[in-house]
Amino acid sequence: MDFPPQSLDPNLIENLWDHLKREKVKHDPTSKENLWDVLNQCWNNLKPLP
Numbered sequence: 020m021d022f023p024p025q026s027l028d029p030n031l032i033e034n035l036w037d038h039l040k041r042e043k044v045k046h047d048p049t050s051k052e053n054l055w056d057v058l059n060q061c062w063n064n065l066k067p068l069p
Contacts (some may be wrong), residue, residue: 034047039058042058043061
């Protein structure tokens with residue numbers, strides 16, 4: 020598969036999951052509810068790519 024030099028990263032979703040995992044570890048959720056809160060907070064704080 021060829022991508023033009025200015026194309027977006029084909030693995031954006033992988034980058035997103037990686038970011039969410041790293042944020043989860045920082046907060047160390049102790050329950051499912053807390054995990055959802057942390058992930059929701061991370062999701063809401065995402066910034067668009069320049």
